[in-house]
Amino acid sequence: GAVVSQHPSRVICKSGTSVKIECRSLDFQATTMFWYRQFPKQSLMLMATSNEGSKATYEQGVEKDKFLINHASLTLSTLTVTSAHPEDSSFYICSAREDESSGNTIYFGEGSWLTVV
Amino acid sequence: AQTVTQSQPEMSVQEAETVTLSCTYDTSENNYYLFWYKQPPSRQMILVIRQEAYKQQNATENRFSVNFQKAAKSFSLKISDSQLGDTAMYFCAFISGYSTLTFGKGTMLLVSP
Numbered sequence: 001g002a003v004v005s006q007h008p009s010r011v012i013c014k015s016g017t018s019v020k021i022e023c024r025s026l027d028f029q030a031t032t033m034f035w036y037r038q039f040p041k042q043s044l045m046l047m048a049t050s051n052e053g054s055k056a057t058y059e060q061g062v063e064k065d066k067f068l069i070n071h072a073s074l075t076l077s078t079l080t081v082t083s084a085h086p087e088d089s090s091f092y093i094c095s096a097r098e099d100e101s102s103g104n105t106i107y108f109g110e111g112s113w114l115t116v117v
Numbered sequence: 118a119q120t121v122t123q124s125q126p127e128m129s130v131q132e133a134e135t136v137t138l139s140c141t142y143d144t145s146e147n148n149y150y151l152f153w154y155k156q157p158p159s160r161q162m163i164l165v166i167r168q169e170a171y172k173q174q175n176a177t178e179n180r181f182s183v184n185f186q187k188a189a190k191s192f193s194l195k196i197s198d199s200q201l202g203d204t205a206m207y208f209c210a211f212i213s214g215y216s217t218l219t220f221g222k223g224t225m226l227l228v229s230p
Contacts, residue, residue, distance in 0.1 A: 032215070034217065034218070038160070042222075043208060043220045043221065043222050043223050044162075044208075044220055046217055046218075049217060091160055093162065095162070095218070104150050104212060105150070105152070105164065105167055106152075106210075106212065106218050107164065108162035108163075109161075110159075110160075110161045111160045111161060111162075113160075
């Protein structure tokens with residue numbers, strides 16, 4: 001199956017700093033990528049939909065100025081958590097969608113654990 | 118809006134036995150895709166199996182098979198010959214067109230020796 005790579009898998013940062021997480025589709029072009037946050041023992045919460053070459057679409061309640069998403073190419077989307085706070089500590093996971101002709105399947109990255117100290 | 122319901126928060130099964138995880142969904146769409154994803158303790162989301170709504174034949178992938186009942190909007194996952202490595206959270210998911218993926222709340226499956 002298609003492979004999506006997410007980096008870094010774990011990151012620790014200080015309060016007030018920014019951290020960037022990358023999501024790459026390795027063997028297919030993804031016009032659409034998604035960013036999720038997952039709290040312990042819960043399902044994935046969609047944060048935003050990232051479309052190549054255009055602005056991301058954020059879900060209600062997600063601060064777009066805090067969670068900056070860039071989808072500059074068909075294989076790369078980035079999530080930057082700006083001015084991080086301890087409450088931003090979480091598991092973040094991205095996904096990329098194959099086009100409908102390939103089955104409309106969504107593949108996930110390995111996820112990133114963010115700890116803000 | 119689409120909804121996906123997994124009514125079993127937790128399930129347990131003994132190694133080598135068969136277990137079925139339930140999933141129902143609600144949609145007014147006619148063309149859509151259904152998925153089962155597995156999330157082991159590593160937290161990576163792994164695609165287990167997918168089903169196109171327009172296909173009547175149930176999808177199978179080795180020990181994993183689905184019972185897709187379109188009229189009843191039901192999409193259960195059967196795991197045969199359960200293995201310890203099958204221990205994970207299992208999410209049922211739905212997508213249509215260019216909508217976002219809608220997940221159920223998940224079922225935690227524990228396979229014991």
